[in-house]
Amino acid sequence: VKAAVFASGNGSNFEAIMKHEKLACDVVLLVCDKPGASVIEKASSYSVQTFVLNPEDFESKGKYEEEILIKLEQEGVEWIFLAGYMRIAGETLLHAYERKIMNIHPSLLPAFPGKDAIGQAFRAGVAVTGVTVHFIDEGVDTGPIIAQEQVEIFPEDTEELLKIRIQKVEHVLYPTVINSILLSDKME
Numbered sequence: 001v002k003a004a005v006f007a008s009g010n011g012s013n014f015e016a017i018m019k020h021e022k023l024a025c026d027v028v029l030l031v032c033d034k035p036g037a038s039v040i041e042k043a044s045s046y047s048v049q050t051f052v053l054n055p056e057d058f059e060s061k062g063k064y065e066e067e068i069l070i071k072l073e074q075e076g077v078e079w080i081f082l083a084g085y086m087r088i089a090g091e092t093l094l095h096a097y098e099r100k101i102m103n104i105h106p107s108l109l110p111a112f113p114g115k116d117a118i119g120q121a122f123r124a125g126v127a128v129t130g131v132t133v134h135f136i137d138e139g140v141d142t143g144p145i146i147a148q149e150q151v152e153i154f155p156e157d158t159e160e161l162l163k164i165r166i167q168k169v170e171h172v173l174y175p176t177v178i179n180s181i182l183l184s185d186k187m188e
């Protein structure tokens with residue numbers, strides 16, 4: 001089974017997926033909307049083909065996603081994993097990949113959706129936050145939840161330390177959930 005990762009930034013989750021020893025799919029493509037993002041270099045170090053497009057070069061989200069869709073179809077991509085992809089998927093992608101697009105988010109959704117979820121939780125002073133893997137829909141970090149893992153916030157915590165612990169959890173949880181969903185999909 002072939003998959004694509006969509007990312008906009010650093011790519012630590014991309015790397016965690018690539019490093020997983022027995023991933024149940026082949027990541028054949030990185031789609032990136034930010035020319036110059038660090039994840040692009042990471043992809044070449046894993047010999048993963050990159051497809052970099054700047055949404056500003058397109059007249060609409062629909063046109064931008066149509067271009068991506070053509071590439072995904074050419075490469076035979078069946079699954080999409082969003083890993084720090086800082087855009088809301090539009091109708092074009094959602095329709096073509098219904099229930100085939102997962103996302104990872106650094107909070108216990110539905111709490112703290114959107115940007116800076118770690119900072120939001122930290123400032124809110126909650127004792128527990130965490131990580132969510134979910135299928136996407138047309139909303140911002142909404143869509144059916146697949147798995148969640150809690151991360152405690154300690155009284156003496158800093159946002160930086162919390163972020164490190166959350167990312168550690170992400171890097172194990174995401175590839176694990178990807179594998180279990182792909183395997184159960186295969187059984188159906």
Ligand code: GRF
Pocket residue numbers: 007009010011012013014083084085104105106170
């Ligand atoms: C992760 O915290 C992920 O949950 C969120 O964006 C961040 C991406 O980090 N959606 P990285 O680019 O994978 O390092």
